[in-house]
Amino acid sequence: MSKSVFSAILFVFFVANSSFVYTPSESIQRTLTSPEVSQKREFRGVWVATVVNIDWPSKAGLSSDMQQQEMIDLLDAHQRSGLNAVMFQVRPSADAFYGKSREVWSKWLTGDQGRAPLPYYDPLEFAITEAHKRGMELHAWFNPYRAAFSLSDKVHPDHISRKKPEWFFNYAGKKLFNPGLPEVRAYIVQVILDVVKNYDIDGVHFDDYFYPGQEGGRPIPDTEAYIAYGRDYKNIKEWRLSNVDTLIHTLSDSIRFAKKHVKFGISPFGIWQNRSQHPEGSLTNGGSSYVEMYADTRKWLQKGWIDYINPQLYWPFEHRLAAFEILLEWWSNNAYGRHLYIGQAAYRTMENVQGFRNKRELPSQVRAIRNNPRAQGSVYFSSKSLTNNLAGFQDSLRNDLYRYPALPPQMLWKDDIAPQSPTQLKAYLASPNTAQLTWEEPLKARDGETAYGYVIYRFDQGEEVNLGDASKILKISFDNTIRSYRDNTLKKGVGYQYIVTAIDRLKNESLPSNSVAVQTFN
Incomplete structure (x- = not known):
């Protein structure tokens, strides 16, 4: 899955996280390290997609009051389902679902790109406040490189693609930032830091859009940038990998410097490399983020540049090309001490295909994740798939799997000092x-x-x-x-x-x- 309307298409393509001080008694202190009776620490996230109004708002141009009520209803539903984190898409196409931005307002909010909500409110600020009221983290989800969802989109004169056309190329029906340009990387970092500095977010979240996967054998049109900036690299593929590495590393350092508590996570396509492509790859036979998108996600974990990895494992158990259990084990063996949250395909639960015909498939995946000591939770695509209770999965969360609340897992590399007792x-x-x-x-x-x-x-x-x-x-x-x-x-x-x-x-x-x-x- 890619978190857009191309979810199913990409799936097929790629597989053809000085007061009185009381001293507790020894018996109470022992309970803090005793085995858990139920799942107390678990990341339970959901993607709330705004591109083409997949999840929120239900359609562009709703009144501010209606948008806010839809957000409240959405968060209430997920709170009742035991979730504790929301991945809220705030920048689908170099546009904004927030006011303190150097980019224009998204057309999927008001119906016209560049037009602010009326009466004015800040959707991101509102979503953060409401999520925190419900004991839920909010991670701001960015699409780093996409600038236009379709080449036929009407683009506002103040859109960055109109101001800096030399920063972009067209490919596969979309307008994309050129990742090989240093000015582009600097700009994207500043866009994201606007949100980190100005909003009380809990995390910065990227999905799987880096370089575009090649379509129809057509080359990516970045040869001029390679000639200008790639002289120190053996080939264009090595240079592209380095360009994405540089963005992730720079952004990681910048986020930590701005606000040390803000988490940084990536949700890549579910396969890093196949064993046939790399001796340490997974025993799978599908497309890979490394080869197709030039995203060396395993390296980012090894280097400690990200706090969590959230691979999209949208296949069932025993899938012949990319089995869920094989990829869960591979990622857990390659997390390098960072958190592993598994992306799960709530949107696929009604498909009449091997694995998902069994309505216990997704609950069984949750239990498998819990049984893996190096995995810390799940994120579901997407919000509407849960609230529509596809295959009764929302009922399973409420009545069984997430019946009791849970705290997000600790990130001791960011902070290992607990508060004092109330x-x-x-x-x-x-x-x-x-x-x-x-x-x-x-x-x-x-x-x-x-x-x-x-x-x-x-x-x-x-x-x-x-x-x-x-x-x-x-x-x-x-x-x-x-x-x-x-x-x-x-x-x-x-x-x-x-x-x-x-x-x-x-x-x-x-x-x-x-x-x-x-x-x-x-």
Whole structure:
């Protein structure tokens, strides 16, 4: 899949992530490292595609109120399904779904490229706020090189392709930035840094569009750039690989310098190289990101330039050319300590093809990912495939796989210092079936941080406290300013105990607060 309307086409082509301080008891501290009863740390993402209005908004030109309501409905649905991350497409074709941009507004937002929402609002800012309210990360998804989805598109006079036509070439019916030009790479980095610096995003996310895959044997029209800039390379293929490497490396350093907590991830086509192309490639027989798109994704992991890899494994188990289980194992063996989130094909679940005829295919893939200790979660294409409950998969998430909430996995190479514990947790019965909790912000940790948010746990009276059990989580909050919680789900004649922990921006979790008890009456 490529996250566009060409998903199925590309699939066929390529296969022909000084207050009171309480000291917890030893028994509670032991629970922090005890085996998990349920999946507490897991990346659960979904792509929200805006190109040609695949997922949001439902059509271009809706009123601002209608767009906002659709976003709220979408996020509410994914929250109910247990997801904790959204990959929101903010730059589909050198255009913008955000206001603080050097590029023009997207036509897929307002109907006309360059026209701002009226009444004005900033869609990215709105989506971030609403996602964080629901305990969900928001990763800004960029298409780095695509400038026009179709050569017939009406392009605004202020579009970068009109201002700098020498930066582009036309290929396979699209207008694309020329990755071999240093000015292009510098421009793309600055476009992305605009978002990193001006918005409270959790991550920067690229999909699989780098160099275009060759079509019909036609050469990519970048010979002039190669003559000008490729003299130090053995051949044009080596030069193209280096051009993409340079963009990824530069962007990685730039993001970390601007905001150290912002994650950087790539979602490549599912095959790096086949074993027939490289002795360390996968036992597959399909197109590869390295050969067709000049994207050496394995190298980016080896060098530590990216924080997560999110390969699009859109094939079923035992596929004859690209089996899911083979690629899951290959990527897990080549993650080099970075996070591995598997891209899964929710959009394919209704296809009458081998593997996907079995409606247990996707749930079985989730379980296989969980059984691999070097994989940390899933991302689904796309939002509408989940909210439309194709093959009942949304039901499977809500009632089984993602029944309980989960924190995103930690990235200890970015931050390994946990917050201090919240203090002075108190609780009282506000009504016969309602407990009111309050607590105080923790002291600063060694890195100067207090808390980005909180996790509230509830246990039955006398029950062993196990903070690894996600079924005991009542709420995950990404708001440090809210230090209270109202639990209105108590049963009569039952005793409860509560504990609160603090999380930082990268979801490191503190030791628990003091425990408080509440007893209801018959």
